[in-house]
Amino acid sequence: MLGLTTGEVLEQFLSAMPFGVVVLDRDLKYRWANDAFAKMSGVSDVTGFGIGSTYPQLGERVAPVLRAVMETGEPFEWVVHGGTELEAGEGRSWRARYVPLRRVEGSIAGVAAMLIDITHEARLERAQTGPRCPRRGVERHR
Numbered sequence: 711m712l713g714l715t716t717g718e719v720l721e722q723f724l725s726a727m728p729f730g731v732v733v734l735d736r737d738l739k740y741r742w743a744n745d746a747f748a749k750m751s752g753v754s755d756v757t758g759f760g761i762g763s764t765y766p767q768l769g770e771r772v773a774p775v776l777r778a779v780m781e782t783g784e785p786f787e788w789v790v791h792g793g794t795e796l797e798a799g800e801g802r803s804w805r806a807r808y809v810p811l812r813r814v815e816g817s818i819a820g821v822a823a824m825l826i827d828i829t830h831e832a833r834l835e836r837a838q839t840g841p842r843c844p845r846r847g848v849e850r851h852r
Contacts, residue, residue, distance in 0.1 A: 730804075730825035733811065734761065736780060738773055741820065750804075750827065768792040776808060780818045785809040789828070803832035 712719070721742075724731045730747030732740055740756040748754050751764040761776070762769030768790060779786050787807045804825045810818045 729827070730823070732756070732823045732825075733820060734776065734823065735820040736818070738776055740764075747825065750802075750825065765792065772806075776821050776823075779808045779810050779821050783810050783812075783818060789832070790825075791832070802827060802829045804828060 714722075725744045727744060728746055730750045731744045732747050733742040735741050738761045740759055740761070743751075743756050748756070753759075753764050756764055760769075761773055765772070771792075772790065775786060775788070785808060787805070790804045790806050792801050805828050806826075807824045809822050811820045811822055813819050
């Protein structure tokens with residue numbers, strides 16, 4: 711296709727996305743991340759690091775969800791509230807979608823995640839309706 715492999719097309723496409731995209735292995739170590747995720751996390755290269763290294767406060771809550779995605783083979787979507795070590799105060803909000811990555815024979819190799827920063831929208835909603843999530847945490851969606 712266009713003189714490019716499917717992998718080259720996908721990497722170029724996902725690298726250019728304005729939202730965070732990551733690939734994690736079964737040990738929840740980053741194997742690939744786009745530039746938007748690097749900006750979100752404040753870490754230029756997360757490859758090889760565990761999920762808790764970029765978001766220590768969120769790692770404990772997100773890891774069980776990622777493991778469940780790998781165990782069930784089902785995608786999962788939720789809104790995550792929290793922050794990075796670089797942030798203070800209210801933190802951030804992201805809409806996150808996790809999908810299992812399957813090998814050709816069907817076993818699950820890891821998880822891909824897409825994270826869209828919805829902090830502005832979440833703050834506007836809280837200002838209009840009051841806090842729905844008084845502590846840092848998650849709102850679950852399927």
